[in-house]
Amino acid sequence: MTGRRARLFGRNPAASPSAAGQMGQQAADAAAVPLTEAERAAVPAPVPVAALTIDALGRKCPIPIIMLAEQIRDVPLGAVVAVLADDPAAYTDIPSWCTMKAHEFAGHQELPAGGWALYIRRCL
Numbered sequence: 001m002t003g004r005r006a007r008l009f010g011r012n013p014a015a016s017p018s019a020a021g022q023m024g025q026q027a028a029d030a031a032a033v034p035l036t037e038a039e040r041a042a043v044p045a046p047v048p049v050a051a052l053t054i055d056a057l058g059r060k061c062p063i064p065i066i067m068l069a070e071q072i073r074d075v076p077l078g079a080v081v082a083v084l085a086d087d088p089a090a091y092t093d094i095p096s097w098c099t100m101k102a103h104e105f106a107g108h109q110e111l112p113a114g115g116w117a118l119y120i121r122r123c124l
Contacts, residue, residue, distance in 0.1 A: 051081065072122055075122055077124075103123045
């Protein structure tokens with residue numbers, strides 16, 4: 001798995017043999033073990049600052065992706081767009097759309113009222 005795909009899907013890349021010699025065998029073994037759900041929940045990822053927020057709560061697929069595709073051109077390159085969505089299809093489709101359109105899926109955060117804030121960094 002490439003480094004970019006590993007970041008998109010939240011997986012830790014395996015340590016390289018040269019890095020294992022530098023970090024020590026024990027540290028290399030610990031780096032190769034993926035985090036459990038409890039460990040991920042204990043260390044929340046930093047939330048990116050969004051230049052644009054798209055409210056797609058209550059809208060079914062493909063409307064959140066259509067709204068994102070129409071409005072992502074309104075932000076500068078490198079800026080982050082937050083899409084608020086509660087449709088389970090959007091939770092899986094938006095990261096896939098980012099891969100197809102060469103944008104970076106910068107993470108997600110659960111919303112207290114249900115749904116997610118999905119963060120996309122504009123690359124093209």
